[in-house]
Amino acid sequence: MDHVDPAQPGPEDRAAEPLTEYVQRVNRRVRDFDRRRPLVWDVLLTGFWVLAALIDATGGGWRNVARDPDVPAGLVLALSLALSVPLLWRRSHPAAALLATLPAALASSWSGATLQAALLQLLLVHHIALRLPLRNLWWVVAVVTAPTCVTVARYGDGPGSWNQQLGSQLLSIGVAALIGVTVRARRDHTAVLEDRARRLETERDQQVRLAAAAERARIAREMHDIIGHNLSVITGLADGGRYAAAKSPDRAAQALDAISTTSRQALGELRRLLDVLRDDTQDGGSRTAPELAPQPALTDLDHLLDGVRRAGLPVRTTVTGEPTLPEGRQLTVYRVIQEALTNTLKHAGPDADATVDLAYGRRGAVTLVVTDTGRTVPSPAHTGGRGLTGMRERTALYGGTLEAGPRPAPAHGWRVHLHLPEESPQ
Incomplete structure (x- = not known):
């Protein structure tokens, strides 16, 4: 019976992982393209909604929900363009774009056309919640519900019209704003995490540099202490041996022996220090263990x-x-x-x-x-x-x-x- 390691991904995980990576890669490419050329994406999305509004206006689909199906076609076409074209500025100036659609939305409600293109205002509400201070949502609610109030006041079908239509409109505004706030919170959280990761990486690099500087200082101290002291001792022994050589050869020989001993000791200490620092490999790639003391x-x-x-x-x-x-x-x-x-x-x-x-x-x-x-x-x-x-x-x-x-x-x-x-x- 084959042993299965629970820590290793199973066949389903291995099959799903490439798709996830592919989606993430495509998402990153789209975002990078959007950051480099934001106008292209704005034009494409605005063109899609303008085309949808024109199809609804010219195809007569608007009459299915209109309060007055006899609204002139030219007015319907103009209102459709006025409600959809301002989407081009939904990211750069969402508040101005929403205010630009207000006259068309009021005219659509007053004339009885009640164009579905007015729902595009919810997309602008989403961008206002996403990009502007949340205090703007108060007047946004008033702007978006004003056309509904005009429709109910002019073409109300009974006492329940106010509750039904205003309730539906407020619910739609709330959903659009909530999505914008959620995306905004997620984006801000991601930005905070990225900033924290950058700061941690910078701090880690600084700690590495400080550790390297401290290690260099420690090595410099050790080499100075080892070499400086032993060379001073050797110098003193050599001077003493030179003076003793003429009068006492035995003392000179003792000085030479002491010089030899001190030199070997200094070389041994220096070799141990350098062995710790050495990073080369020997014997086919196996690193030799440093001589420790x-x-x-x-x-x-x-x-x-x-x-x-x-x-x-x-x-x-x-x-x-x-x-x-x-x-x-x-x-x-x-x-x-x-x-x-x-x-x-x-x-x-x-x-x-x-x-x-x-x-x-x-x-x-x-x-x-x-x-x-x-x-x-x-x-x-x-x-x-x-x-x-x-x-x-x-x-x-x-x-x-x-x-x-x-x-x-x-x-x-x-x-x-x-x-x-x-x-x-x-």
């Missing part, structure tokens, strides 16, 4: 400080409190320490030393102070580089504050102060 945390801080010390910068550390930070906050603190020490390596001078004071508070709060005893005059990299911007961006993610500047006199050097507030309770 956790982001550095405060548990890696000793390794970071050892590398800085090997590069020739003495660093003292003081830690108070229990280190219970989430991973994101740990990365922020780690990167700020890394960037601050990197700047010290690059700009503080050969005789500088650094101090890292780290204090943990409750619920993820942390205060970090990194100071050095280097130059008093700040370098351009201290004040306007990408590293300081990256530190502030990372700090802002957690609502923290970061201050960086020269230490107050008489002290010499530079000071970086980071504070992350407590996490909000969930």
Whole structure:
């Protein structure tokens, strides 16, 4: 027994779907043509009703409902044209077109011809309800019922004529107006949905662009932190090894080993970052999985400080409190320490030393102070580089504050102060 998936369309659905799509496609084409050339459609529809009115007038069909069958043929023909030709302006000026048909409708009722072409006024009522403010319907009712009142007053056949004819006319006006209001509400609802869809699409595109910009900024921060720090360490080790080569070959060899280790570490971190971004395929189209590794945390801080010390910068550390930070906050603190020490390596001078004071508070709060005893005059990299911007961006993610500047006199050097507030309770 074959299994039938209820989510899949059945034979009837597959047979009906092409017809529905065909009707919708034809409807869209007609609407597009009408938007491009509205006069063509207006002329065609008006011509149809003018022809119908003329057939009724010249063929004598109007006499079947006329109160006075002896109305002159020329008057009947003129009234038929006067009642049908104004339909040409039913969309652009429906109120004016209705008022233009009023004299002909009154003449038709007074003469006793009671032409059926007067029913075309209901089409104008429909367009008034569709296109104009609904308050216009009050005078529209008066205009359309006036010929009926004339007919009943002049040719009334009994006490029930007023109720019957006026009731039928008011019912017809109500139906025409209701159709117009319904189409108008549907059109307005569709316009609102389309506008909302456009705004949502625009908002989605903006969110995509913002996400892409944020991702580019994050990648720039990571590459700056990885490359800048490790190159600074390598530079310090290379300078130390160069001075030690002449007097202590063993120290020079240790410096070269440290350079090799730091270089491999930097290449590994950079490769992992680029693997995440790579979008090419290998091995016949199968994408290779990127080499993944956790982001550095405060548990890696000793390794970071050892590398800085090997590069020739003495660093003292003081830690108070229990280190219970989430991973994101740990990365922020780690990167700020890394960037601050990197700047010290690059700009503080050969005789500088650094101090890292780290204090943990409750619920993820942390205060970090990194100071050095280097130059008093700040370098351009201290004040306007990408590293300081990256530190502030990372700090802002957690609502923290970061201050960086020269230490107050008489002290010499530079000071970086980071504070992350407590996490909000969930």
